[in-house]
Structure formats: C-alpha cells, structure tokens
Amino acid sequence: MSEKIKATSYDREAFWFQRRAFLEKAGYRLRPKFNPRFVGPKPPGRYSLGDHTAHHPRKNIMDAERISDGQQVMLKWVSKKTNPFEVELARFFSMPALARNPKNHCIPILDVLRDPQDSDKQIIVMPRLIRFDEPIFDTVGEVIDCFRQIFEGIQFMHENFVAHRDCSLLNILQDPTKLYPRGFHPVHSCLNPTNDGLAYSITRTECWPRYYIIDFGLSRRYDPSNGPPLEHAIPSGDRHPPDYAGTECNPFPEDIRSLGDILKRHFIRSHPSCGGGTHMPLQFLKPLVDDMTHKDPAMRPTIGEVIQRFNKDCDRLTPWQLRKPGQALDWPAWFDQVLRQVRNAFKGMLPLPSRPASTPRALGPRMRTFYTKTPKMPMEEKARKVN
Incomplete structure (x- = not known):
C-alpha cells in the first residue's frame, strides 16, 4: 500500500489503528489492513481501489471478527459524556429476561x-448487520414483514417506557446471514x-430476515408516575425535522411520526428514478401513515393502535397483491419481478x-395520556429556558 493511502487510512481510522493490539487481546481481530505489515492488492479489484480504501461513514464504527468462533461483529465506541445512557439502555434490552x-x-x-x-469511552460489541432497505424490497409482502417487526420492536421499547427518539433509515438494520449466503463486505x-x-x-x-433497532444515544427511559415526558424535538437521522423542531414535545408520538415518515418518503412515494409520484401497491397504508404523521402529536395513534390498524389493512390483501413490487421499479426490473413472482x-412459496x-x-386513560399528551411547561420554567 502506498504511503499516501496508508496515511489517509490512518487519519480516518486512527482510533482503531491505535487499539488493534488491545482488541486482539480482548478477542476481536480487525481487518488485515490494520496490521502495520499489510500490503494492498496489486492491481486493485474491478469494483473498488482495494480494501484499504473502504471506510465506514462514521469514525466510531468498525467491523471485526470474534477470534474464538469467527463471528462477524461490529464495534462502536461511545462517549459517556456525550451519550451517558446509550450503553445502559443497550445493556438493559440485552438482559436475559428481555432478550428472550x-x-x-x-x-x-x-x-x-x-x-x-x-x-x-466504552466500546460495545454487536452482531454485524446491514441497512434494512438493501437490497431493494422485492414484494409488498416483504415490506409488510419488515414493518411488522419494526413496529413490534418499537412497541416493546414503549411498553418498557423507553422512547427511541431517532427512528430513521440508518437506525433500522437487518440480519444479512441468509440474505447474503456467500457473505458481503463489511463496509460495502x-x-x-x-x-x-x-x-x-x-x-x-426466500429467507425472511429478522430486523433490528439500533443506536440508543438519544433514547430515554421514563417513569409513568411522573406523567407524560417532555423533551426537545430533534431532527431524525434522515434529516427531516418536524415543523415544530426546537420546541418541547412528548417523545413517544415522535417515534410514531418518524416511522410514518419512513413509510411515506421511501415506500408510499416512488423514487424519482422511477418517475416519482406514488407507489400504488402500498397506497392502502396512506390513511394510517397520514395519521402517524399528523401535525398534532396528540392526534397520532399509539404504537399499539398502529399495529392493530396495520394488521387489519394488511390482512385484506390477496396473495397476488402481496407479490406486487415492494418498491417502484423501472420497466426491465418490473418484468423480471413479475416473472419471479x-x-x-x-413453487408454493408464501408471500408472507x-x-x-x-x-x-x-x-387506560392515564397510560394513554402518558404516551400521547405533551405536558404544559410551567410559565416560570418556560421563561427560564427562554432566557
């Protein structure tokens, strides 16, 4: 590897270069490029300049292999000052009683x-997952199975009085073990x-993967006995903040809005490359999504109500409707999708x-208030925050 490329890699991934020996002692091996004696391929591959050019978009994320059994994992360093609750909440949901x-x-x-x-800093070790929307969803049934699992996951968090507060495309992942049976690159x-x-x-x-929710840096757990929680509204990870960003709101309806935004922007609407507009096979979800993204947080359904309506709407679909494209396709891809279905x-493969x-x-009324209402801030506290 040239000295220039090596220096660039080190600048971007200095944290991990410096901790290579520590991680190996702890049982985790980084890719060969982190070894000082690594030499890159000559010539580079057809699809990239070589593994030494592959960088994770976030500097606090790195892939590794667990030495004891070869399991592919992801590492993430977390600052206790910046995100004091992230590791605590992640561990909470990994407790045996909840993990089962x-x-x-x-x-x-x-x-x-x-x-x-x-x-x-703490370094958390997690299974290696990939974005939930890659590759493209082949059928409506695949989209339904994905969001059934994600809604179920958010329901589980809410029932444990935890609001995620950053439900976005980047924070929903899937298990790629069966989806990519020959493996894949940890960055690309x-x-x-x-x-x-x-x-x-x-x-x-062909494999029905399991979906996961990640990144609890902004998540919080609340005590219902204190009444509805109040937090600053924040932009979600896909950078579409609500109209009232910067104001105080109940974070539980914000999770509902964020999930509705994902469905609306990336599934119900077509991608511009396919003509834009609406993606007709998923229009049956539009009334539910409109309610999930209602401007008034108190008018949005709770996650339990979302699940009930979602299941009722999906149960009406015929097998052939479930086999329609899950996302908009251009003509050649659409024809291939029809033949595949x-x-x-x-072959008797189930569409769900x-x-x-x-x-x-x-x-009950008290718990519904906890999950839906935005409490009014006392005037003296509001004045103190303004000043």
Whole structure:
C-alpha cells in the first residue's frame, strides 16, 4: 500500500489503528489492513481501489471478527459524556429476561470493553448487520414483514417506557446471514467479502430476515408516575425535522411520526428514478401513515393502535397483491419481478411468513395520556429556558 493511502487510512481510522493490539487481546481481530505489515492488492479489484480504501461513514464504527468462533461483529465506541445512557439502555434490552422475548428487536450487545486510552469511552460489541432497505424490497409482502417487526420492536421499547427518539433509515438494520449466503463486505454490502466483486444475494421471500433497532444515544427511559415526558424535538437521522423542531414535545408520538415518515418518503412515494409520484401497491397504508404523521402529536395513534390498524389493512390483501413490487421499479426490473413472482407462486412459496400476531396492551386513560399528551411547561420554567 502506498504511503499516501496508508496515511489517509490512518487519519480516518486512527482510533482503531491505535487499539488493534488491545482488541486482539480482548478477542476481536480487525481487518488485515490494520496490521502495520499489510500490503494492498496489486492491481486493485474491478469494483473498488482495494480494501484499504473502504471506510465506514462514521469514525466510531468498525467491523471485526470474534477470534474464538469467527463471528462477524461490529464495534462502536461511545462517549459517556456525550451519550451517558446509550450503553445502559443497550445493556438493559440485552438482559436475559428481555432478550428472550421474541418482540424484542433491539440489537443484542455481545460485549462492552473499557477503552484503554480514554476513560470517557466504552466500546460495545454487536452482531454485524446491514441497512434494512438493501437490497431493494422485492414484494409488498416483504415490506409488510419488515414493518411488522419494526413496529413490534418499537412497541416493546414503549411498553418498557423507553422512547427511541431517532427512528430513521440508518437506525433500522437487518440480519444479512441468509440474505447474503456467500457473505458481503463489511463496509460495502453490495460487494463480496474481498471487496473486488458484486455480492450474491437472494430475495427476502426466500429467507425472511429478522430486523433490528439500533443506536440508543438519544433514547430515554421514563417513569409513568411522573406523567407524560417532555423533551426537545430533534431532527431524525434522515434529516427531516418536524415543523415544530426546537420546541418541547412528548417523545413517544415522535417515534410514531418518524416511522410514518419512513413509510411515506421511501415506500408510499416512488423514487424519482422511477418517475416519482406514488407507489400504488402500498397506497392502502396512506390513511394510517397520514395519521402517524399528523401535525398534532396528540392526534397520532399509539404504537399499539398502529399495529392493530396495520394488521387489519394488511390482512385484506390477496396473495397476488402481496407479490406486487415492494418498491417502484423501472420497466426491465418490473418484468423480471413479475416473472419471479409467477415462479414463486408455482413453487408454493408464501408471500408472507407465518408469524404470531403481536397483541398490544389495552391502555387506560392515564397510560394513554402518558404516551400521547405533551405536558404544559410551567410559565416560570418556560421563561427560564427562554432566557
């Protein structure tokens, strides 16, 4: 590897270069490029300049291999000063009693390491997952299965009085183990493990992956006995803040709005490359999504009500409606998708997996207020915040 490329890699990933030996001692091996004696491929692969050019978009994230069994994992350093509750909440949902619950879609925490050079930092170890929307959703049934799981995961968090507060495209992941049976590159999931060719993937209908919710840096747990919580409204990870950003709001309806925004912006609407407009096979969800993104937080449904309406709407669909494209496609891809679904129908492949239905808890008036109402701030406290 040239000295210039090596220096660039070190600048971007200095934290991980400096902790390579510590991580190996703790049982986690970084990619070969982190070894000082690593030499890059000559010539580089067709699809990239080589593995040494592959960087994670966030400097606090890194992939690794667990030495004891070869499991592929992700590492993330967390600042206790910046995100004091992240590790605590992540560990909370990884407690055995909660981890065994099938409704729990919070990413499991495999290990927590104390950084040897900075007492403010902790390194959490998690399974290696990928974005939930790659590759493209092949059918309406695949979209339904995805959001059934995500709604169920948020319901589980809310039932434990935790608001995520950053539900976005980047914070919903999926288990790629079966989706990419020959593996994939930890930075570029569309490429193979050696980063020099396209990765081989199958459709979700052939493997039905499990989806997970990650990143609890902004999440908080609240005590219902204190009444409805009040937090500053914040932009979500996909950078579409609500109209009232900067004001105080109840964070539970904000989770509902964020999920509705994902459905509206990335599924109900077509991608501009496919002509824009609306994606007709998912228009049956528009009334629910409109209520989830209602400007008045108190008018949005609770996550339990979202699940009830979502299941009722989806149960009306015929098998062929479930096999329609999950996202907008151009003409050649649309034709291939139709042929694929005809083949799947003849092979007897189900358009939806058989999963037990989630049964939301009935909410009394007091708990419904906790999850939906935005409390009024006392005038003296409001004046103090303004000043």
